[in-house]
Amino acid sequence: MRQPPVAGHIVWQLISFVFFFGLWELVGRWPISAAFPPFSQTLLALWQMIADGSLGNAYLSTLQPLVIGIVLCGMAGIGFGIGMGLSRTIEWFSLPIFIILQAAPMAAIIPLITYLYGIGLTSKVLAVILLAAPVIVMNSYKGIRNTHPSLIQMSRSFLGTRRQQVVKIILPHAAALIFTGLRLGLAMGFIGVVIAELLITPTGIGDLITYHSSVADYPKMFASIASIIAFAAVTIHALERVERRLFPPEIRGA
Amino acid sequence: MPDDAIVEVEGIGKTYPGGVEALRNVNLAFPRGKLSTLLGPSGCGKTTLLKIIAGLIPHNAGEVRVNGKKIQGPGPERAFVFQDFALMPWATVLRNVAFGLELRGVPRAQREATARRYIAEAGLSGFEASHPNQLSGGMRQRVGLARALAVDADIILMDEPFSSVDEQTRRKFQEDLLDLLRHRRKTVIFVTHSIEEAAYLSDQIALLSPRPGTVSRIIRPNVDRGRSADEIRRDRNYLDTVDEIWQILKQYV
Numbered sequence: 001m002r003q004p005p006v007a008g009h010i011v012w013q014l015i016s017f018v019f020f021f022g023l024w025e026l027v028g029r030w031p032i033s034a035a036f037p038p039f040s041q042t043l044l045a046l047w048q049m050i051a052d053g054s055l056g057n058a059y060l061s062t063l064q065p066l067v068i069g070i071v072l073c074g075m076a077g078i079g080f081g082i083g084m085g086l087s088r089t090i091e092w093f094s095l096p097i098f099i100i101l102q103a104a105p106m107a108a109i110i111p112l113i114t115y116l117y118g119i120g121l122t123s124k125v126l127a128v129i130l131l132a133a134p135v136i137v138m139n140s141y142k143g144i145r146n147t148h149p150s151l152i153q154m155s156r157s158f159l160g161t162r163r164q165q166v167v168k169i170i171l172p173h174a175a176a177l178i179f180t181g182l183r184l185g186l187a188m189g190f191i192g193v194v195i196a197e198l199l200i201t202p203t204g205i206g207d208l209i210t211y212h213s214s215v216a217d218y219p220k221m222f223a224s225i226a227s228i229i230a231f232a233a234v235t236i237h238a239l240e241r242v243e244r245r246l247f248p249p250e251i252r253g254a
Numbered sequence: 255m256p257d258d259a260i261v262e263v264e265g266i267g268k269t270y271p272g273g274v275e276a277l278r279n280v281n282l283a284f285p286r287g288k289l290s291t292l293l294g295p296s297g298c299g300k301t302t303l304l305k306i307i308a309g310l311i312p313h314n315a316g317e318v319r320v321n322g323k324k325i326q327g328p329g330p331e332r333a334f335v336f337q338d339f340a341l342m343p344w345a346t347v348l349r350n351v352a353f354g355l356e357l358r359g360v361p362r363a364q365r366e367a368t369a370r371r372y373i374a375e376a377g378l379s380g381f382e383a384s385h386p387n388q389l390s391g392g393m394r395q396r397v398g399l400a401r402a403l404a405v406d407a408d409i410i411l412m413d414e415p416f417s418s419v420d421e422q423t424r425r426k427f428q429e430d431l432l433d434l435l436r437h438r439r440k441t442v443i444f445v446t447h448s449i450e451e452a453a454y455l456s457d458q459i460a461l462l463s464p465r466p467g468t469v470s471r472i473i474r475p476n477v478d479r480g481r482s483a484d485e486i487r488r489d490r491n492y493l494d495t496v497d498e499i500w501q502i503l504k505q506y507v
Contacts, residue, residue, distance in 0.1 A: 156327075159358065168356075250343075
């Protein structure tokens, strides 16, 4: 496949950004709702929040449960998914749980978490884990389970032990899918942490959003919302690039 | 049965879970140092039989003996070449070819030296660092063959190895295979559904009839392989063999 020249690519992206922000500015200046600030005011509010340190502090406290939750999921979730893929017993008793968790509307469970674990860091970490774990576990599980059967036969026919089969065939085969799961898990984790900060106790970004909305400082409220969206998008996109670097198409299994 | 049979199949039966009977009372002997073909229409259980000989799938009745000894699963004297190549996409050609030796714990320098030799012999020099997805179907199958040769097994089991490569590659590959066998005295058991391929390559052809698979005929084409490929393809015996096989197989399709 031929890629368009990189320079042209960037120009089109810039045009799309200019168009979007221009539209935002225009609609914001339309005298319909005082609660919708134009782009320029939002940008100014963002600059003020960066300058007075409130945004930085907010991110420090928002990232805490997110990072803890994702690291825990990354270790336990991947381990669990691999276990489910390798052992029929583990699969039998845990697959239904993760299928239900993947389908369940998590926001409904968050009051329950608060009831059980209070309003501290534990509850927020749990909210991140509940959202991120299913996709991380399921991707690891599928990566293991989808190993090409003829590769397994190949390893057996050349007298590979079960251990060699797992280490040299099954895990390398699953690696790309596991990484994809981690990236999708992080995207879910962003959702989880913001929901937790809005529903449990306002801290970090959630606090900035609720506070500025309650005092009707709409530019700052919009700036907080826009900043977390941009932050999540850039992080996930960066991970996607890392993924493409680590697992280029020529080494991926069909 | 001939005295110098390296692989003997006796009374093999196979019924898949679910009740499909794939093979019934199959008796066959494969002569040492020769190329034998399992030929039949699809659904006759030829691949199943080959995988039973490889020790990759269990059978329900009978036994397989290699060098007179009953087999219990795969063994070092047998190497398999897969229809879909079964190459690791994340590994280079070099590592794929050396993989059988890697599983046996051969030190890296030694197994890579061996692998390079067989890569050269398979005509893949210069592609050691490529990945399988960067190669054509014919080249991938050469990697699969080089991997099977690298473990130095006496018996090479090939499951329709040329079915997914184009006609020109197929012919070239067949000729290379005959060349190779002449030099190395390997025993090859080969599954195919192509009559021409079987008649061209084989010392012995076992015709299988379908549902349940059983041996309907054994043919030993008397084709003189000392001559060039083009001469063989015009040979009277070769053409007669093709015709004879077709007369038998016709009733199954």
